Each structure stands twice: as structure tokens, then as C-alpha cells.
Amino acid sequence: MRDISLQLLAWYDANAREMPWRVPPNARQNGTLPDPYAVWMSEVMLQQTTVAAVREYHNKFMALWPSVHDMAAADDADVMAAWAGLGYYARARNLLKCARAVVADHGGVFPADYAVLLTLPGIGPYTAAAIASIAFDLPETVVDGNVERVMARLFDIHDPLPKSKPVLTARAKQLTPDTRPGDYAQAVMDLGATICTPRNPSCGACPWQQPCAANAAGTAAELPKKTPKKKTPTRHGIAYVVQRADGALLLETRPASGLLGGMLGWPGSEWGDAPEPAPPLDANWQTLNEQARHTFTHFHLRLTVMVAKVDARAQARRGSFVAAPDFDAGALPTAMRKVFDIAAPTLRNT
Known part of the structure; x- marks a missing residue:
């Protein structure tokens, strides 16, 4: 498992996507640390939203409110207006609540602890794991839709989502290394977003082509399987x-x-x-x-x-x-x- 994780990190070092909130792998290894505030904001924005849609909003918010203190002091109406078009507006309300809790209860410093992050408004298990891993390089297991797809294919898991979520998370946890866990978490998500895509995965370019069980079985394109959705009213x-x-x-x-x-x-x-x-x-x-x-x-x-x-x-x-x-x-x-x-x-x- 360690060898597989190191393979992916080597791929990430050469292929990491550029994002406004991300510290590139070479800079991170040279001592540049991510801004937890920027990471937190990106993760809140990315809930139910694509990276392409979030880039512009993240840049705008960081320009308007460059620190958690600025966000905590912001006028609610201004933040809600700036959020317009990004959707899922409860996230904007939680953005304000969380910033104010970080300032009031943690001295304006995001806690480098998964369990404490979970106590903050609007931060659930996935977001807490992502912040802990990406911002603080803690070995937490980060599982989003991209990671679920990668794990389902890597281990050729055919049980449909959402039933298979616990198994996929357990597999992801097995692979999460103690070395560079923040880069690794971003590497798996990048792999799912750029190579192990929902349709027509580029298996020939994948760093995990050899260990991938679904690639060997010829089932990659049909995974992950999902329980049919109910008709939308x-x-x-x-x-x-x-x-x-x-x-x-x-x-x-x-x-x-x-x-x-x-x-x-x-x-x-x-x-x-x-x-x-x-x-x-x-x-x-x-x-x-x-x-x-x-x-x-x-x-x-x-x-x-x-x-x-x-x-x-x-x-x-x-x-x-x-x-x-x-x-x-x-x-x-x-x-x-x-x-x-x-x-x-x-x-x-x-």
C-alpha cells in the first residue's frame, strides 16, 4: 500500500493542478505552508460545486475579506450578495458563523485538530478531514466523489453507492500515508478529476494502471455503480x-x-x-x-x-x-x- 501511495505522490509532483488556494507540491516540500483560512473557504465553496465555478468566487472573497477576522466582521448582506450565483446559500451563512466562531473561540486561528474542526459551524466529517489534511498535513482520510470513484475502480468494488461508502472510505484510509498526507489527499482528488474521470477514464495515463483491479477486469468504465435515483419532483x-x-x-x-x-x-x-x-x-x-x-x-x-x-x-x-x-x-x-x-x-x- 505504501508503494502505491508513493507512486501517486510522484505523479502529483509532476501533474498537480494549479488552484488559488493550493500550495504547489514543490513549494510545500520547501517549507511553504498553506493558509488554513484559504483552504477552509475553498472547501466550503467546493461543497456541491465544481472547481471551475469556485476559482473566481474564491479570488473575489479573498480580495474582499483576506483574513478570517475580516470575514467575521463582514456585513451579512454583503457576503450573501457576493455569494449570489454560487448556490446552496446555507454555505454562505455557515461561512459567517464559522469565521465568527474561529475568532471568538479560537483567537482567529483555525484549530489543527480534526475533532475540534468538527465542532465549528458548517464543518462536517469530509470538510474537517480536508482542512486537517490539506492545511495542516495531518493523516486524515479525505473522501469526496472523485476519491470514491478511484477507490471503486482500484479495488473493483461493485456494491452501489451510497451503500458502498463505508467500504470505499476504509480502502481510502488504508492508502493514506503518514508522509505528505495533505499532498496525497489532493493527489487522489486530482487523479479522479483528470484521469479517472466518470466517463472514458484515461487508464493508459494513470499512475495506478498496474495495481488497478478494475483495469485488469475491464470494468473501470462501469464503476462506481449507483443506486438509481428517485424521480425529482x-x-x-x-x-x-x-x-x-x-x-x-x-x-x-x-x-x-x-x-x-x-x-x-x-x-x-x-x-x-x-x-x-x-x-x-x-x-x-x-x-x-x-x-x-x-x-x-x-x-x-x-x-x-x-x-x-x-x-x-x-x-x-x-x-x-x-x-x-x-x-x-x-x-x-x-x-x-x-x-x-x-x-x-x-x-x-x-
Whole structure:
């Protein structure tokens, strides 16, 4: 097992991907240490999101809030607005909670301990292991989707996910070395992302081609097997877009808990099978032909878009008007921005 791990580290030394939060293997071996704050932020952002999507956001956040102290002192609305478009907004709320806990309880220093990291808001077993390994070079076992796929193929494991997760994690743990565990963790993830890909794996270029049991059996392309997913349900809702005569738009802050929690959005109905109308004020509402369509993790959302123009004295039952110069569609979560994209032509033409 040690020889296999050393083979992968040698491959990583020559093929490591460049990432804003990563210390290259040669620099790390020469004494350059990762910034735990940058590693933590990357891991929070990478939950349910691709590396390609995260790069720009990570650079932006590090420029706006370069230290955990800066993040802890940040205005919630500013962080939520900067997060817009990255999805899974509970992560942004946990980003703030965790930063404030690190400052308040740990003197602004991320703990170099897996068990203590687990006590921080928004940090689960995978994220704690990743931070401990990558930031502090501790021999924790880091298992994401890439690692699961690599382990399933390396050991030719045919039990479907998620049932096989414990076995795959145990296999990954066997391979985690005491030497350079942080580089090794990143090496396995890079291998899965660039060589041992979900489709058409490049087995001929793989450093583990020889020991790979699935390669020998000719089963690599069909692994890992997965339990069929249930059909994704569809929920419906109504989004109300109101514009005053002076150009101001009516927005409301969504409840802190739940989907898009704490984000700005259009007043709307509950989301369900048959939403009840819930207009924020009395107006001559126009129902647009196009629906806003968005997919969350567990359901598809279809929003009927209703538009109204009102005079400058109009009072809303909920939400508040945002002056036209202060309105930034880019600060809206993606689902709400889709609503605006549909409503905007009508607003301009009425």
C-alpha cells in the first residue's frame, strides 16, 4: 500500500493542478505552508460545486475579506450578495458563523485538530478531514466523489453507492500515508478529476494502471455503480415583480432558514403543488407567459412571474422598495435573477 501511495505522490509532483488556494507540491516540500483560512473557504465553496465555478468566487472573497477576522466582521448582506450565483446559500451563512466562531473561540486561528474542526459551524466529517489534511498535513482520510470513484475502480468494488461508502472510505484510509498526507489527499482528488474521470477514464495515463483491479477486469468504465435515483419532483410558485413610477423595485429578504435563506428576492408565494396567490400589494397584475425555471438539489422549481407598475406613493404589505440606482440584479440568487430576466422586458415596455 505504501508503494502505491508513493507512486501517486510522484505523479502529483509532476501533474498537480494549479488552484488559488493550493500550495504547489514543490513549494510545500520547501517549507511553504498553506493558509488554513484559504483552504477552509475553498472547501466550503467546493461543497456541491465544481472547481471551475469556485476559482473566481474564491479570488473575489479573498480580495474582499483576506483574513478570517475580516470575514467575521463582514456585513451579512454583503457576503450573501457576493455569494449570489454560487448556490446552496446555507454555505454562505455557515461561512459567517464559522469565521465568527474561529475568532471568538479560537483567537482567529483555525484549530489543527480534526475533532475540534468538527465542532465549528458548517464543518462536517469530509470538510474537517480536508482542512486537517490539506492545511495542516495531518493523516486524515479525505473522501469526496472523485476519491470514491478511484477507490471503486482500484479495488473493483461493485456494491452501489451510497451503500458502498463505508467500504470505499476504509480502502481510502488504508492508502493514506503518514508522509505528505495533505499532498496525497489532493493527489487522489486530482487523479479522479483528470484521469479517472466518470466517463472514458484515461487508464493508459494513470499512475495506478498496474495495481488497478478494475483495469485488469475491464470494468473501470462501469464503476462506481449507483443506486438509481428517485424521480425529482417539481414545485410551483409565484414571484411578484413590482416597479414604482420612479423605477424602484420591491424586494424582500427571505427567512434566514430554508432555501435561499437570508437572500434578497422577489415577494412570492409558498412553493408547492398548487401555490396560493400572495401578492405583496394591490395592483393591476400582469401574468407573463414564460415561467422562471430553476433546479435545486431535491426538486425542480417553476415560478409564474407576475409584474405590476405602481405609482410612487404605493405601500407594500411586505418587503421594501430599492431605488433603481441601488438595485443590482447580480446580487440576487440565480433563481431570482431568472425571474428578473423574464420580467425586465415587460418593465421596460410599460
